[in-house]
Amino acid sequence: MSIDSGISTRIRTGTDFKSPEGLRALLLELRLAGPEAWRQDDDAFALMAYINDKYAALAVKHQLRPEDAAYAAFEALRSDAVLTADDPWAVVTQAVRISLIAEERADGLLCSNHQARRTEVMVHHDAERFSDRDNPLTDYHPAFSISAEVDTDEAPPGKATQAFREVARLFASLGWPRATIDHALTYVEARLMASGNRVTAHEGLRRDALALKVLDLPLSTWSTLLTVVLGNPHPDYEHTKTGHGLLYRFGTNEGPRDVLVSGDDLDGDLVALIAGCAPRLTPENRLRKALAHAS
Known part of the structure; x- marks a missing residue:
């Protein structure tokens, strides 16, 4: 048995990934096992299934699919910030929340997720079609209005x-x-x-x-x-x-x-x-x- 596998076995014994320390132990084992471990490890599969259910409601709140939340969580799980945090689950939850907010804004603004995270972009309202409103464009667009006073x-x-x-x-x-x-x-x-x-x-x-x-x-x-x-x-x-x-x-x-x-x-x-x-x-x-x- 290799040193890495020996460490992994000792780390995993008696842990549950639903707890902060259990999640840390599983992530450390997956890192030691190499990049293919996420595809082959049964506990990794179980973890992603649990995450899909855990953040499904949060995804729906932001008008997205549970798979979107799971993907954001997967990206966070592989970071050093989660592995070294006092509470890994707290970091994952925060990362998922931020990603879903950005994704929701990106859908509304018709731009990329990366652009939607920028403060100067997020201040804009969602894109609108002329057909989205019953009133003519001239009734509401500021370009066709004249200020009554300065x-x-x-x-x-x-x-x-x-x-x-x-x-x-x-x-x-x-x-x-x-x-x-x-x-x-x-x-x-x-x-x-x-x-x-x-x-x-x-x-x-x-x-x-x-x-x-x-x-x-x-x-x-x-x-x-x-x-x-x-x-x-x-x-x-x-x-x-x-x-x-x-x-x-x-x-x-x-x-x-x-x-x-x-x-x-x-x-x-x-x-x-x-x-x-x-x-x-x-x-x-x-x-x-x-x-x-x-x-």
């Missing part, structure tokens, strides 16, 4: 990019992961450009369930971010700093000191609001980052 309360267009950068720096300095705030602001910027109005953009983003999935943020954090960045849309705050929001303030020549200092004192409420809603590195986020790094 919102003059917006930051000058030439300063918008710099304003978003200043907002990102401020959030990052108060505890937000830079990648998280950059992705969130990219999402906000795309919607703001489409609507042309902070209040309209705020209302649409607040109800955007897809944003929570794409950005992996809780609703409370997302709502706070929108209010701080775009301003409080309530009419009572219309002409106040709270109503203007950070994006407008940075876009109208206010600097970080102007934003953070109220009178002679630090604006503790604003600092506490941004720092208090900063997303923490949860186990789910750690698993996602580990999986992304492995792939």
Whole structure:
């Protein structure tokens, strides 16, 4: 008996792949046995049958087949991230969920799975045919509409990019992961450009369930971010700093000191609001980052 087979036998004894350690043991044995083991091993076949059933409901939720979920799981099972994770099943589940979301968006956007994972692509709505609506194209397409008024309360267009950068720096300095705030602001910027109005953009983003999935943020954090960045849309705050929001303030020549200092004192409420809603590195986020790094 070879050394590898001896190790495999000892690893597998008394384990069940439905448990985290049992799955790890089976994956290690399959790796030691070589690439053909996935085709020949009875336990590998049983594992894939179990996975097909386990993630079938998740696949249906995203309007896909159980086989799509099984394929995503198979890709994850062969990665180092699953083999070395504290809970291999948690990594597999997260990988399957992300893949199904991307696949669902790819079907709607008529693009590849790889493109659908990009934040700037996911913000678009699903492709539509003219026949999908009862009303003529001229009734609903923005290209055939004329704005009744111009919102003059917006930051000058030439300063918008710099304003978003200043907002990102401020959030990052108060505890937000830079990648998280950059992705969130990219999402906000795309919607703001489409609507042309902070209040309209705020209302649409607040109800955007897809944003929570794409950005992996809780609703409370997302709502706070929108209010701080775009301003409080309530009419009572219309002409106040709270109503203007950070994006407008940075876009109208206010600097970080102007934003953070109220009178002679630090604006503790604003600092506490941004720092208090900063997303923490949860186990789910750690698993996602580990999986992304492995792939």
